[in-house]
Amino acid sequence: MSAEDLSAQSGLCLEWKQLNYYVPAQEQSNYSFWNECKKKQELQILHDVSGHLKTGDLIAILGGSGAGKTTLLAAISQRLRGNLTGDVVLNGMAMERDQMTRISSFLPQFEINVKTFTAYEHLYFMSHFKMHRKTTKAEKRQRVSDLLLAVGLRDAAHTRIQQLSGGERKRLSLAEELITDPIFLFCDEPTTGLDSFSAYSVIKTLRHLCTRRRITKHSLSKVYGEDSFGTPSDGNSSGSNSIEMEFVENSHESLLQSMKELPTLSVLNNSPNGTQKKAAICSIHQPTSDIFELFTHIILMDGGRIIYQGRTEQAAKFFTDMGFLLPLNCNPADFYLKTLVDSHGKENAGEMLRIRYEHETDGLYTGSWLLARNYSGDYLKHVQNFKKIRWIYQVYLLIIRFMTEDLRNIKDGLIGFGFFMATAVTLSLMYSGVGGLTQRTIQDVGGSIFMLSNEMIFTFSYGVTYIFPYSLPIIRREVGEGTYSLSAYYVALVVSFVPAAFFKGYMFLSVIYASIYYTRGFLLYVTMGFLMSLSAIAAVGYGVFLSSLFETDKMASECAAPFDLIFLIFGGTYMNVDSVPVLKYFSLFFYSNEALMYNYWIDIDNIDCPVNDEHPCVKSGLEVLQQASFRTAEYTYWIDCVSLLLVALAFHIVSFNLVKRYINRSGYY
Numbered sequence: 001m002s003a004e005d006l007s008a009q010s011g012l013c014l015e016w017k018q019l020n021y022y023v024p025a026q027e028q029s030n031y032s033f034w035n036e037c038k039k040k041q042e043l044q045i046l047h048d049v050s051g052h053l054k055t056g057d058l059i060a061i062l063g064g065s066g067a068g069k070t071t072l073l074a075a076i077s078q079r080l081r082g083n084l085t086g087d088v089v090l091n092g093m094a095m096e097r098d099q100m101t102r103i104s105s106f107l108p109q110f111e112i113n114v115k116t117f118t119a120y121e122h123l124y125f126m127s128h129f130k131m132h133r134k135t136t137k138a139e140k141r142q143r144v145s146d147l148l149l150a151v152g153l154r155d156a157a158h159t160r161i162q163q164l165s166g167g168e169r170k171r172l173s174l175a176e177e178l179i180t181d182p183i184f185l186f187c188d189e190p191t192t193g194l195d196s197f198s199a200y201s202v203i204k205t206l207r208h209l210c211t212r213r214r215i216t217k218h219s220l221s222k223v224y225g226e227d228s229f230g231t232p233s234d235g236n237s238s239g240s241n242s243i244e245m246e247f248v249e250n251s252h253e254s255l256l257q258s259m260k261e262l263p264t265l266s267v268l269n270n271s272p273n274g275t276q277k278k279a280a281i282c283s284i285h286q287p288t289s290d291i292f293e294l295f296t297h298i299i300l301m302d303g304g305r306i307i308y309q310g311r312t313e314q315a316a317k318f319f320t321d322m323g324f325l326l327p328l329n330c331n332p333a334d335f336y337l338k339t340l341v342d343s344h345g346k347e348n349a350g351e352m353l354r355i356r357y358e359h360e361t362d363g364l365y366t367g368s369w370l371l372a373r374n375y376s377g378d379y380l381k382h383v384q385n386f387k388k389i390r391w392i393y394q395v396y397l398l399i400i401r402f403m404t405e406d407l408r409n410i411k412d413g414l415i416g417f418g419f420f421m422a423t424a425v426t427l428s429l430m431y432s433g434v435g436g437l438t439q440r441t442i443q444d445v446g447g448s449i450f451m452l453s454n455e456m457i458f459t460f461s462y463g464v465t466y467i468f469p470y471s472l473p474i475i476r477r478e479v480g481e482g483t484y485s486l487s488a489y490y491v492a493l494v495v496s497f498v499p500a501a502f503f504k505g506y507m508f509l510s511v512i513y514a515s516i517y518y519t520r521g522f523l524l525y526v527t528m529g530f531l532m533s534l535s536a537i538a539a540v541g542y543g544v545f546l547s548s549l550f551e552t553d554k555m556a557s558e559c560a561a562p563f564d565l566i567f568l569i570f571g572g573t574y575m576n577v578d579s580v581p582v583l584k585y586f587s588l589f590f591y592s593n594e595a596l597m598y599n600y601w602i603d604i605d606n607i608d609c610p611v612n613d614e615h616p617c618v619k620s621g622l623e624v625l626q627q628a629s630f631r632t633a634e635y636t637y638w639i640d641c642v643s644l645l646l647v648a649l650a651f652h653i654v655s656f657n658l659v660k661r662y663i664n665r666s667g668y669y
Contacts, residue, residue: 011054011055011056011277012054012055012090012091012183012279013052013053013054013055013090013091014052014053014054014076014088014089014090014095014184014279015050015051015052015053015087015088015089015090016049016050016051016052016075016076016086016087016088016089017050017086017087017088017089018048018049018050018085018086018087019046019048019049019050019072019075019076019084019085019086019088020044020046020047020048020049020084020085020086021044021045021046021071021075021080021082021083021084021085021304022042022043022044022045022082022083022084023042023043023045023082023083024041024042024043025041025042025043042083044304045068045071045304046068046071046072046075046304047303047304047305048305049068049072049075049086049304049305049306050306051299051306051309053076053184053279053281054279055183055210055277055278055279056210056211056277056279056296057210057279057280057281057296057297058203058206058207058210058211058279058280058281058282058294058295058296058297059279059280059281059282059295059296059297059298059299060281060282060283060284060287060292060295060297060298060299060312060333061073061281061282061283061284061298061299061301062284062287062298062299062300062301062333062336062337063300063301063302063337063340064302064337064340064341067301067302067303067304068301068303068304068305069283069301070109070188070189070283071304072283072299072301073106073186073187073188073281073282073283074106074186074188076088076186076281077100077104077106077184077186078095078096078097078100078101079101079106079186079480079481081664081665082665088100090103098482101480101481101482102386102482103182103183103184104182104183104184104185104186105177105178105180105182105184105185105186105481106177106186106187106188106481107173107174107177107185107186107187107188107190108173108188108477109188109189109190109192110192113161113172113173113176113474114161114401114405114474115160115161115162116160116161116162116404116405116408116409117160117161117401117404117405118157118158118159118160118161119148119153119156119157119158119159119161119164119168119172120144120148120157120158121404122161122172122176123144123147123148123172123175123176123179124140124141124144125397125401126176126179126483127140127143127144127179128140128389128393128397129388129389129394129397129478129483129484130179130180130483131143131179131180132386132387133387133388133389133390134387143179145157147175147178147179148175150175150178151171151172151174151175151205152171152201153168153171153172153175156168160408165198166193166194166195166198167194167195167197167198167199167201167202170190170191170194170198170202171201171202171205174190174202174205174206178209182278183278183279184278184279184280184281185206185209185278185279185280185281186280186281186282187206187280187281187282187283188282188283189282189283189284189285190202190203190206190282190284191203191284191285191287191291192285196288196290199287199288199291200288200290200291200294203282203287203291203294203295204294206280206282206294207294207295209278209280210277210278210279210280210296211277211296281299282295286333286334286337287333288331289331289332289333292312292331292332292333293312295312296311296312297309297310297311297312298310298312298315298336300315300336300337300340302340307340308336312332315332315336316332319335319336319339324339388482391485391487391488394484394485394488394492395488395491395492395495396492397484397492398484398488398489398492398493399492399495399496401492402492402493402496403496406496416463417504420459420504420508421507421508421511423455423508424455424507424508424511424512425511427448427451427452427455427512428511428512428514428515428516429515431444431447431448431451431512431515431516432515432516433516434448434516437604437606437607437608438607438608439607439608439609439610439617439618442607442618442624445516445600446573446597446624446628448512448516449593449596449597449600450571450573450593452508452509452512452528452532452596453532453535453571453589453592453593453596454568454589455508456504456505456508456532456535456536456539456592457535457536457538457539457542457588457589457592458539458564459504459536459539460497460501460504460536460537460539460540460543461539461540461542461543461546461560462543462557462560463543464497464540464543464544464547465543465546465547465553465556465557465560466547466553466556467493467543467544467547468544468547468548468551468659469547469550469551469552469553469556470553472551472662475489475659475663476663479663480663486656486659486660486663487656490652490656490659493544494540494541494544494652497536497537497540498537500536501533501534501536501537501540502529502533502536504536505529505530505532505533505535505536506529506532506533508532509525509528509529509532510525513525513528517600520600524599524600527599527637528596528599528600530641531592531595531596531599531637531640531641531644532592532596534592534641534644534645535588535591535592535644537644537645537648538588538591538592538644538645538647538648538651539588540648541647541648541649541650541651541652541655542563542588542647542648542651544651544652544655545651545652545654545655546559546560546563547655548654548655548656548658548659548662549658566587567586567587567588567589567590568587568589570583570584570586570587570589570590571587571589571590571592571593572584572589572590572593572594572597572628572629572630573593576629577590577629577630578629585643586647588644588647588648591640591643591644591647592640592644594630594631594636594640595636595637595640595641595644597624597625597628597630598625598630598631598632598636598637598640599637600621601621601622601624601625602621602622602625602632602636603621604620604621604622604624605620605621606619606620607619607620607621607624
């Protein structure tokens with residue numbers, strides 16, 4: 001029997017057997033590195049859960065709050081981390097985590113994406129990561145246009161995500177997951193926050209994906225009056241409202257194009273004939289009766305156990321046989337959930353339901369799908385041939401995303417830059433006229449240089465403490481899904497700050513240099529600006545390190561105080577650094593302050609020394625440096641520049657490993 005025949009006869013079946021999941025009994029809401037070191041007792045969330053999902057099925061997981069719906073969904077889809085036991089197999093073949101992420105998609109309960117992108121930009125950006133590396137840009141654009149048309153977002157294609165409605169955002173998230181045309185879809189509360197029409201629209205879309213054959217571009221042209229290339233068809237074109245209504249209500253037409261007939265997906269066909277059905281499983285909370293009827297099967301959960309799994313229309317008989325009669329004109333979903341809740345106080349009727357279910361389904365999941373094992377092996381082999389874009393291109397695309405997001409939020413950036421430059425003006429007014437080489441101005445020059453260093457370090461370090469608390473949901477999802485590597489994200493994040501560091505460094509110095517140091521020439525301006533830019537880059541590393549310690553920016557900012565105090569003390573201004581010869585090398589303030597002071601004073605051979613002055617007389621810039629316990633060797637400036645980069649690298653290595661450890665521990669959601 002051929003693979004095609006097996007596909008048509010049996011399809012693909014995903015089974016999960018005796019899944020058990022444990023979590024720390026007293027898990028805190030905020031992550032920190034210190035919490036990782038504590039050993040805690042475990043609480044069991046899933047109890048020997050078994051079941052199956054085959055192509056063509058649309059399954060709803062129902063249960064009360066805390067029943068384990070989302071946990072089961074994440075466990076089956078292999079998006080869960082932690083103490084999970086049991087097996088997940090595809091047609092009898094054990095599935096590894098990376099294999100599961102390649103053949104499935106996970107639609108989270110809440111939309112997690114860059115809100116400043118438009119719907120088209122978001123899908124086009126994600127297509128670079130999710131489609132084969134040899135796919136052309138034209139094919140990616142066509143695929144994005146097809147998906148927007150399929151989910152009814154063609155008219156909102158160039159609307160920013162933050163301006164879309166809840167239903168539109170949910171459909172956009174679905175379109176993103178369909179870029180690779182996965183066989184299995186896992187949806188966590190896909191109707192949360194949606195009105196009844198939008199909720200029905202989303203579930204109806206999933207029903208079409210699971211039970212209908214995908215149609216061609218020619219068929220879509222007949223349905224919508226215009227094909228995905230924008231060429232009008234012979235049919236009468238209707239408005240966008242009628243298009244979306246037809247999209248939701250027309251049960252005889254499929255919603256997605258055939259992968260075989262779309263040249264855009266020629267490298268990503270999921271089956272030999274390009275018409276493989278999908279399977280979807282959704283956790284859902286209190287569906288309406290109309291939505292409930294769209295599901296082919298349901299799973300009822302209570303206390304981390306499955307009470308019932310089977311066809312939707314057979315659930316009523318199951319409960320009737322147990323003495324729970326479904327009333328007329330009653331929403332079945334509400335009745336089943338209410339029965340589970342009420343059964344807790346009626347001689348453990350819920351446990352009786354579970355025992356009856358386990359007895360009736362004993363042996364259901366063994367052997368029935370082994371006939372198609374060869375087909376699943378061929379399918380997995382085909383999926384494994386998929387090649388993502390190279391690491392360096394991932395970095396490039398992520399840099400583009402970071403910079404685009406900054407440009408879209410340019411108003412906030414300009415306000416912050418305005419305050420930053422106001423600080424420069426304030427310092428220039430306070431220290432104007434102190435550039436003369438006299439005994440009284442030595443301290444003033446030292447103070448101005450120290451303020452330059454401090455302002456750059458504090459501005460950039462505290463300006464990035466929000467980075468990981470803000471980005472963790474996106475990182476967890478996209479890295480967990482294998483969209484890109486964590487190292488690519490981290491490198492792109494760091495590189496994206498470099499232009500701002502140099503621009504702000506020289507702009508800040510320009511204001512102050514024109515008021516204080518203008519008599520020293522242009523070369524000093526260039527070298528001081530370069531050093532300040534490196535200080536800003538090192539400060540980014542320091543700030544990212546603080547950001548990675550905790551899951552909230554508030555905690556990161558509050559816990560920065562002791563680090564700031566230690567680094568400032570060893571910076572060379574508040575304390576003679578010779579008394580702490582080793583600790584000073586851990587302070588980025590020290591390297592920045594020393595390099596700026598060295599650069600300014602090392603060429604000064606003569607400082608006015610008035611007669612009868614009560615204070616000790618410092619006669620040259622060399623003596624100024626020696627008095628402050630700074631190094632005076634020929635290559636001090638460049639040694640400090642390299643040291644700043646090494647300090648930044650050390651902070652980034654620690655930060656990267658903290659984030660990596662957190663991502664690996666916490667998993668997808």
